[in-house]
Amino acid sequence: GAGVSQSPRYKVAKRGQDVALRCDPISGHVSLFWYQQALGQGPEFLTYFQNEAQLDKSGLPSDRFFAERPEGSVSTLKIQRTQQEDSAVYLCASRTGSENIQYFGAGTRLSVL
Amino acid sequence: DAKTTQPPSMDCAEGRAANLPCNHSTISGNEYVYWYRQIHSQGPQYIIHGLKNNETNEMASLIITEDRKSSTLILPHATLRDTAVYYCIVRIANFGNEKLTFGTGTRLTIIP
Numbered sequence: 001g002a003g004v005s006q007s008p009r010y011k012v013a014k015r016g017q018d019v020a021l022r023c024d025p026i027s028g029h030v031s032l033f034w035y036q037q038a039l040g041q042g043p044e045f046l047t048y049f050q051n052e053a054q055l056d057k058s059g060l061p062s063d064r065f066f067a068e069r070p071e072g073s074v075s076t077l078k079i080q081r082t083q084q085e086d087s088a089v090y091l092c093a094s095r096t097g098s099e100n101i102q103y104f105g106a107g108t109r110l111s112v113l
Numbered sequence: 114d115a116k117t118t119q120p121p122s123m124d125c126a127e128g129r130a131a132n133l134p135c136n137h138s139t140i141s142g143n144e145y146v147y148w149y150r151q152i153h154s155q156g157p158q159y160i161i162h163g164l165k166n167n168e169t170n171e172m173a174s175l176i177i178t179e180d181r182k183s184s185t186l187i188l189p190h191a192t193l194r195d196t197a198v199y200y201c202i203v204r205i206a207n208f209g210n211e212k213l214t215f216g217t218g219t220r221l222t223i224i225p
Binding site: 004031033035040041042043044045048055056059091093101102103104105106107 | 154155156157158159162198200211212213214215216217218
């Protein structure tokens with residue numbers, strides 16, 4: 001079946017531009033997660049949704065980062081006024097309500113020039 | 114969540130068993146051991162998890178020591194496609210503690 005889908009796969013932005021990254025979770029998955037992965041590092045948690053409710057945003061690095069999931073399915077991670085340090089792979093994961101296993105998408109590689 | 118320690122890199126010959134160790138000496142009684150792997154340019158992939166008993170699935174086996182302070186992930190017949198970074202994660206597997214805390218993992222290279 002279809003897995004977690006992320007788009008675009010690659011995004012190049014000029015410093016100061018706003019970007020929007022999309023995540024389509026596995027159909028029916030209740031929970032959705034965003035992670036940031038810097039080069040050579042493991043993924044780091046950003047935020048978590050259960051349905052449309054954002055229950056944990058403790059990992060968002062600054063108020064330039066904003067995530068939403070208005071209808072409890074597709075989610076968008078928005079980064080305003082991008083900086084070079086925002087360059088990373090942004091990973092999305094989802095899971096069902098009963099199985100505590102997260103399934104990851106392939107990620108969006110963001111390069112800020 | 115308890116901290117884990119893994120070797121930064123390992124090699125294994127194709128067709129042999131790959132044994133990846135993980136130390137988690139501060140693990141508490143209700144924390145599970147999870148393993149994920151990340152193949153180049155892909156997202157992390159779930160492999161297996163366990164609490165205290167050894168576990169086996171179609172991908173791998175997980176051996177947890179009796180004191181639960183360490184574990185070993187075993188890939189029984191490694192192939193070139195098993196080349197990846199392997200992450201050992203210890204966490205409480207309830208639905209209020211959601212995030213995965215990844216370390217830097219073990220980079221496993223399968224040698225032809």
